[in-house]
Amino acid sequence: MEQDNLKVEESLNIISQMVNTTRYNISEDKIIYLMWGYAVALSAITQYILQYQLNVEMAWLVWLTMPIAGVVNGIYFGRKKKKATAFSFTDRALSSLWKVFVVALIIFLFASPVLGWDGIYPVLMVLYGIGTASTGGIIKFKALSIGGYVSMFIGLVAFYLGFEIQLFLLALSVMVSFIIPGHLLPKN
Amino acid sequence: MFEPLDPLLHSQLRLAIMSLLMNLEEADFNYIKEKTGATAGNLSVQVNKLKDANYIKVEKSFKDNYPHTSCSITEKGVDAFESYLNALRSYIKPTD
Numbered sequence: 001m002e003q004d005n006l007k008v009e010e011s012l013n014i015i016s017q018m019v020n021t022t023r024y025n026i027s028e029d030k031i032i033y034l035m036w037g038y039a040v041a042l043s044a045i046t047q048y049i050l051q052y053q054l055n056v057e058m059a060w061l062v063w064l065t066m067p068i069a070g071v072v073n074g075i076y077f078g079r080k081k082k083k084a085t086a087f088s089f090t091d092r093a094l095s096s097l098w099k100v101f102v103v104a105l106i107i108f109l110f111a112s113p114v115l116g117w118d119g120i121y122p123v124l125m126v127l128y129g130i131g132t133a134s135t136g137g138i139i140k141f142k143a144l145s146i147g148g149y150v151s152m153f154i155g156l157v158a159f160y161l162g163f164e165i166q167l168f169l170l171a172l173s174v175m176v177s178f179i180i181p182g183h184l185l186p187k188n
Numbered sequence: 189m190f191e192p193l194d195p196l197l198h199s200q201l202r203l204a205i206m207s208l209l210m211n212l213e214e215a216d217f218n219y220i221k222e223k224t225g226a227t228a229g230n231l232s233v234q235v236n237k238l239k240d241a242n243y244i245k246v247e248k249s250f251k252d253n254y255p256h257t258s259c260s261i262t263e264k265g266v267d268a269f270e271s272y273l274n275a276l277r278s279y280i281k282p283t284d
Contacts, residue, residue, distance in 0.1 A: 006198055008279040014200060015273075018207035021223045082252075085219035088212045 024090040026139050030185040032076060037178030039069045040128075041171040048167040060117075093138050101131040118163040125155030125173040132177040143181035151177035191275035194268055196241055201226050201234045206269050209244060209261040217257035235259060243268055 006014075043062045050059035084091075105127055112120045133148025135141075151173040158169045197203050204224045208215060221231050238244045243265035247258050261269070 006200060006203070008276055010200070011198065011203060011276055012280075014203050015207045018204050018223065019211055022208060022211035085222075086212050086215035092213060 022086070022088060024088060024094075024139050026135075026141060027185050027187065028080075030182055030187070032073060033178050033182035033185070035069055035072065037174045037182055039065050040174040041179065044167045044171040044174075048164065051167075052164055090138060094135060097134050097138070098131060101127060118166060119159075121163070121166040121170050122155045122158035125158055125170060126152045128173055128177045129153075129155060132181065136181070141181065141185075143184045144177070147177040147181045191278045193275050194272050196237065196243065197268060197272045199234070201230065202238055203272075205231075205234060205238060205259075206243065206261065206265065209259060210266070210269055212260075214258045214260040217259065220259065238265070241268075 043065045046062045047059045050056040050062065105124070108115075108120055108123050108127070115123070129148040129150070129152030131148070132144045132151065136144030136146070136148055154169050154173040154176070158166045158173075161169065197206060201224060204226075205220055208220060208223055217228075217231070217235070220226075220235075221228060224231065226234075235244070235246060239246045241264075242262055245260050245262050247260075249256050249258070
């Protein structure tokens with residue numbers, strides 16, 4: 001392997017090959033994007049059906065899907081971290097971004113008694129948009145970026161509409177920011 | 189005018205190690221071994237050469253009760269790599 005009389009082209013090839021091998025592979029996380037997208041979309045639609053079609057009082061209990069998805073998410077990334085043999089700058093950027101996202105999400109959930117749920121759901125749509133648009137920008141994946149910006153715009157519209165419609169808009173926001181980009185990610 | 193190429197970097201395996209580490213905060217010895225296709229013995233020798241030149245930092249620890257070696261590039265290493273790239277450019281620039 002040792003070779004001291006490298007040609008310039010060979011040096012450039014080695015650099016290029018090694019840079020390519022360290023490229024971030026978001027396809028590994030395809031399942032997580034789809035899990036969150038479908039969990040939120042189905043929960044929102046289920047809440048609408050229970051609350052407005054079947055008049056179930058505690059329809060919000062459907063959101064217990066979130067802590068369950070959170071546990072699955074935690075196990076997935078815990079295992080991934082344990083198995084990881086290299087840590088890139090992109091890993092750190094994405095890890096910081098999503099940690100901040102979770103903290104912001106929790107803060108807004110605790111603020112829900114003050115803001116009201118019809119004030120919180122649009123905020124969540126904007127937050128989803130921030131998370132996915134930033135991720136798309138960091139890893140240069142346009143579908144996530146576009147989905148994120150659209151989700152933020154849906155959030156803006158949702159501020160002006162009633163809670164009933166907001167449930168549909170929430171499902172729509174995760175569809176554009178998580179589900180569609182998730183399906184567009186190539187298989188691992 | 190051709191600039192001299194750093195002999196420490198102008199070698200297939202050492203250049204591969206440095207190119208990998210330029211893009212990573214840290215990497216396991218086994219990760220570098222897998223990506224470069226080098227043998228453990230040869231890799232160990234080249235890693236030590238880079239470490240002795242302070243181009244990379246090598247940390248040994250235990251992970252799940254197994255010895256674990258992780259490597260990361262130092263500031264001196266980043267400077268050396270950038271200088272190497274600049275020197276390479278002088279070889280591919282069209283001459284007037």
